[in-house]
Amino acid sequence: MSSPSDKDTLAIFRELSVHGSEAALWRLHALYYPRLFAFTLSLVRVKETAEELASDVFVDIWEKRALLLDVSRPVAYLFVCARNKALRHLQRPSISWESFDDLPNLECALERGPHEMLISSEMLRVINEAIKALPPKCRVIFRLVKENDLKYKEVAELLHISEKTVENQMGIAFKKLSASIPFKLA
Structure with a gap:
């Protein structure tokens, strides 16, 4: 299975926006939650917080689903949402690169x-x-x-x-x- 493309994700966004499909939200979650979790974990360094922040992205997507038709780069949009949530949580504008060595061992998942x-x-x-x-x-x-x-x-x-x-x-x-x-x- 290959990574979803912007085109695939745009179709899911459209289905969410036009039809309010919960099934589309769950497909989006299945495709992106692991990636958003790993990304937020790299920023906040606390597993439970990263899980919550990544989940909150999907809550926001659902709540703002009517606006998703205006999104042209959905994959980047998801990561920007996750980044913004993590940075708001940390209440600081910059990322500390030095701390990434202390992260738990995350493995590259090759499809x-x-x-x-x-x-x-x-x-x-x-x-x-x-x-x-x-x-x-x-x-x-x-x-x-x-x-x-x-x-x-x-x-x-x-x-x-x-x-x-x-x-x-x-x-x-x-x-x-x-x-x-x-x-x-x-």
């Missing part, structure tokens, strides 16, 4: 298609270890781009950094990952 099924569990362990070894800021940016399919510009807006910083951090991530993983990353 498997026929080609990916060839990767052994040992290779998945190597990949996850390599991602965990990335510098904290680099690791967050890498996950937002690669695991959540956000564009560099969207990540830059989300984290209040320049697009060039995102590009540089992705370059660092690819260089470090390619040195520690014995195959090419796409």
